[in-house]
Amino acid sequence: MLRHDVVVVGAGLAGQRAALAARQAGSDVAIVTKLHPLRSHSGAAQGGINAAMGAEDSVDTHIYDTVKGSDYLGDQDAIEFFCQSAGPTVVEMEHFGTIFSRSDDGSLARRAFGGAGFPRTIYAADRTGLALLQGLWEHLSTEQFTLYPEWDLLRIVVREGRVQGIVAFDRTRGEFAEIAAKSVVIATGPAGRIYGRTTNAHSCTGDGVAAAYDAGAFLKDMEFVQFHPTALLESSILITEGARGEGAYLRNATGERFMSRYAPHVLELASRDVVSRAIVTEVAEGRGFSGPYGGYVHLELMHLGKERIESRLQEICDYCRNFAGIDPVTEPIPVYPAQHYMMGGVGTNIRGETNLPGLFSAGEAACVSIHGANRLGGNSLLETLVFGKEAGNAAAKYAASAPATSLRDADLREAVDPLRAWSSRSDGEDPSVLRTEMQATMERYAGIYRNEADLLEGLRRIRALKDRFEKVRVVDSSRVYNLNLTDAVEAGHMLELAETIFVGAYARTESRGAHARTDYPKRDDAHWMRHTLAQKSSTGPQLSYAPVAYTRWEPKERVY
Ligand SMILES: Cc1cc2nc3c(=O)[nH]c(=O)nc-3n(C[C@H](O)[C@H](O)[C@H](O)COP(=O)(O)OP(=O)(O)OC[C@H]3O[C@@H](n4cnc5c(N)ncnc54)[C@H](O)[C@@H]3O)c2cc1C
Numbered sequence: 001m002l003r004h005d006v007v008v009v010g011a012g013l014a015g016q017r018a019a020l021a022a023r024q025a026g027s028d029v030a031i032v033t034k035l036h037p038l039r040s041h042s043g044a045a046q047g048g049i050n051a052a053m054g055a056e057d058s059v060d061t062h063i064y065d066t067v068k069g070s071d072y073l074g075d076q077d078a079i080e081f082f083c084q085s086a087g088p089t090v091v092e093m094e095h096f097g098t099i100f101s102r103s104d105d106g107s108l109a110r111r112a113f114g115g116a117g118f119p120r121t122i123y124a125a126d127r128t129g130l131a132l133l134q135g136l137w138e139h140l141s142t143e144q145f146t147l148y149p150e151w152d153l154l155r156i157v158v159r160e161g162r163v164q165g166i167v168a169f170d171r172t173r174g175e176f177a178e179i180a181a182k183s184v185v186i187a188t189g190p191a192g193r194i195y196g197r198t199t200n201a202h203s204c205t206g207d208g209v210a211a212a213y214d215a216g217a218f219l220k221d222m223e224f225v226q227f228h229p230t231a232l233l234e235s236s237i238l239i240t241e242g243a244r245g246e247g248a249y250l251r252n253a254t255g256e257r258f259m260s261r262y263a264p265h266v267l268e269l270a271s272r273d274v275v276s277r278a279i280v281t282e283v284a285e286g287r288g289f290s291g292p293y294g295g296y297v298h299l300e301l302m303h304l305g306k307e308r309i310e311s312r313l314q315e316i317c318d319y320c321r322n323f324a325g326i327d328p329v330t331e332p333i334p335v336y337p338a339q340h341y342m343m344g345g346v347g348t349n350i351r352g353e354t355n356l357p358g359l360f361s362a363g364e365a366a367c368v369s370i371h372g373a374n375r376l377g378g379n380s381l382l383e384t385l386v387f388g389k390e391a392g393n394a395a396a397k398y399a400a401s402a403p404a405t406s407l408r409d410a411d412l413r414e415a416v417d418p419l420r421a422w423s424s425r426s427d428g429e430d431p432s433v434l435r436t437e438m439q440a441t442m443e444r445y446a447g448i449y450r451n452e453a454d455l456l457e458g459l460r461r462i463r464a465l466k467d468r469f470e471k472v473r474v475v476d477s478s479r480v481y482n483l484n485l486t487d488a489v490e491a492g493h494m495l496e497l498a499e500t501i502f503v504g505a506y507a508r509t510e511s512r513g514a515h516a517r518t519d520y521p522k523r524d525d526a527h528w529m530r531h532t533l534a535q536k537s538s539t540g541p542q543l544s545y546a547p548v549a550y551t552r553w554e555p556k557e558r559v560y
Pocket of ligand 1: 009010011012013014015032033034035036037040041042043044045046047048049050128129151152153154187188189190199200201203207208238240340341362363364365377378379380381382384
């Protein structure tokens, strides 16, 4: 059997940073990842990473912006620690080899981002995630650790009240394996593929969050799903907020810069929930454009000039030209909101610890919570690094004193038997059918605007899909790279998470951040200034609630 002190699941920015910290703390570390590390979704991040660094900006303003952006659901102690760590984190990444864009005077270039009181988003053109991932990977590669590339986490084994290790599937050979570990760090990233329209890569299926839930961990604030206002129509490829940060306008079909009616002070640079709702409202009230892919509005860059557009937004130019056949230098970009980020995830404290001894989490898979009900752009890349490091340190510390762990043959069988049953069936449904229906259900019933009737209907549909999933069938019998099998595993994970989104959203009878209920349009601090916790039971998610941590920032009405 394979054995390590610390197993990090996921090799995006959060996983790599956790692995680096655990290794530097002296642990024997392994990384299990279903993609090559440099293919992780972190590499798709375009716009930048936030840090209050110059004399004109302040850490306190960053804290305040994040608290306000979270609609007062973010934990203020965690946010303070997070914003204070930002500057040192960016400097460290530069020392690791990340090449950031520079201003004419040689200082780090910064751009404006939504919901930020100061332009504090540091970037590497519109390829910031890739630049960070590359630098971190180069640095991590100088350390000794074991990599299990293209291995899928199937199950986290918990016995005697603590983590014993994991069961995984090696895609490249079609074999199952047990890895004993004292600490397991879940850094499996986003779950956006639960939705049909999403900016997330196909690999973003929430696997680690579902495995933690299955093992008994609390999931926190799952009802808060962020939609990015500007995704390219049809493909939903992200058009970074950096475009608006550089000065792009949003216009409806009458030519109006409609954000002046929704956020009169900052217009296009209001926070994402506000801008997304504005676009949906414009289209719903007949002021959008319409076409074969539904309603949309225009994002205009033309007035910025060819040189600026092509130097600061190179990838955006490529995406528009290659995927939409339009040139953003001379034409407006058709955009509509798409799912972009999960504020919820595995519930952790500042050190990445969960309610299960030996289980840690960081990055988009986790919920600390610093984003509360709405994440600010540029805060997520920072989160992966700040809390990845914390989780790696905590995992190493725990492993140093935890008793030896053991896995049994039965642990492997419990994880693998269902998968064998899917493959030996002579009839049943293809996972892709269930996945497509789930995505349509999420779009229709758990989108930007929600109400009781829709949420109940959506939940009913997801539960019916879960029943049908019991008879899912894998027709491909090949061992090597059996994507039909991994599709089925991922569909099962996403259905579990979809249910937690509906149950949490139905219970929360208020509107806060990204959770907008038309039947409860106001924020209700008296009843709902609290985190939702979901724990798995035989009858579905059991909800409980936890208080929000306060330090200095009194809740106020949120206007931009
Ligand atoms: C298009 C796009 C643009 C973005 N732009 C920005 C931006 O400009 N600024 C910003 O702050 N944020 C941005 N974000 C958000 C931010 O990039 C992500 O939240 C963050 O990078 C997630 O990092 P992560 O390490 O948690 O996960 P990822 O980088 O997604 O890594 C997840 C890892 O988990 C592994 N994994 C997943 N499932 C399994 C499994 N079952 N078994 C084994 N391994 C598994 C994968 O192989 C991968 O290595 C953007 C997001 C998107 C989608």
